[in-house]
Amino acid sequence: MQIPTTLLAQVDSSVGGKTGVNLRAGKNLVGAFYQPKLVLCDLETLKTLPEREFRAGLAEVIKYGIIYDAKLFTQIERDLPKILKRNEKVLAPIIARCCEIKADVVSQDETESGLRAILNFGHTIGHAIENSVGYGKFLHGEAISIGQVAAAKLSNRILKLPQHDVERIENLFRRAGLPPQIKLNSAQRQKLFSAMRLDKKVSGGEIKFVLAKKIGRVVWGQKVSPALIDEILSA
Template identity: 50%
Template sequence: MQKILNVALAKRSYPITIGENLLSGFQHFKLQAGQRVLIATNETIAPLYLQTLIDMLEKHGVKTDSVVVPDGEKYKTIETWNSILTTLLANNHTRSSILIALGGGVIGDVAGFAASAYQRGIKFIQVPTTLLSQVDSSVGGKTAINHPLGKNMIGAFYQPQSVVIDLSCLKTLPQRELSAGLAEVIKYGIILDTKFFDWLEEHINDLLNLDVNALSYCIYHCCELKAQVVAADETEQNMRAILNLGHTYGHAIEAELGYGNWLHGEAVSVGMLMAAQTAKLLGKLDQTDIERIKNLLIRAKLPVNRPKKMSIESYLPHMLRDKKVLSGQLRLVVPTKIGHVEVMDGIDKSIVLESIANV
């Protein structure tokens, strides 16, 4: 059973197709015989799915090249980005070529950014293989690379031609990566949908056990929620910032400890609890809601305590480099109840530090 969702962005609208064994289905990719593609993937995914995708595309007359880059957040760099561009150039790809990102959030972000830059922009297709990338990073057109001084600070808003979400890829996903993806799933319930949060409390074990029906509903609904936000505020001028719940704190953890030592979803899990503590100190969130959030994160096998190797004071320099900072003032997303958040400016730094210390 397949589900198709449309991201409504006028002339740049595109479909998200969700189902099993989609890598074998040519029709999902919206390609034509004679077209040229470059598949960008990583060393972990290549042995699992690259040849399957190449064989399917070439069977239908699509000419393929591929580039395999190292796996991991620490390789979300200008060097990896450049290696994709070099492959495009070395194989004489043109403006009519299409870049396919086969992998998790790192591949999707780096390849999407390369597509945005190559000959001032070529089409690309997202084929996310991790839960985190399927519910979040593959949808919405945020592409970027990291810098030692900040995560995702160099990039572009650049929408894909389509997103193909093959649920079968999750069968090879390590447990830790699956849990990291659930952090972004839980985020949607906290920021936008109380009933979805309730559903997650009831079905979190089904998701951990890769129940296809639960996964299909969950991924579709997360993409649906994100698509609504992106359609309303594509370039994050206002509303889209709510999707960053926990990310300002979480990005600080990732940057300080070294990209990849904590997975993105793990850092976001702790970051959401820090945001919840901030809301509590501001008198905006009840302890009961904090406990529900914490218990669901624990059940999803996610961390709920800050890394002890990192001092409380070390968060602020990273947080002040966040893209949401305005005129030197922190701008944070804080939950006011499960299902609703606010974007707040000018929160006193002492409150932020206390909220970090409480997690």
């Protein structure tokens, strides 16, 4: 049984059966897939969660809106002040919806070869930040917030995601108190690229991304050239 006590764990890590342990050598290096018999999300626990941890969890909540549910995204835009106040009436159905989306995606693809990849929206750059320049500096949710805003900008260039939607995405992370970008010098950008290349989402020098066609609809396996990523990150 899992009894998640952070917002991030309630909407993400407790569903899907993926467990990982961070070692000194790096994140998630040892782990297993093991389905829990029961996941119990008690919203009472969120009352004592530190503000920064709560906001970091919202990065995954917003992600579900972008990848799967435009209505959820609009609802978060509308109800954000109540969400930030941790209003249970507003939060409960949102957390339930996030679990439902994750379960839906994972059950359609247990092997992690296809659809499940959409859960990695914002994580290509996000993980690279966590594993290089941001190690110990950014929480997971903060790193993927930067990653999702960058992925939205790449989506605009590659899949013509409307500029208006890029702005809605960037504004929502900002309003949630999450970082929308990271300032890097060229040495740090090099480090970031090395981290991205170590990741499994690379083929023939090009890095694979999950990109958005519109809010609520994404496609995976989109190859992006390092030059374009560099341009987006240095803008």
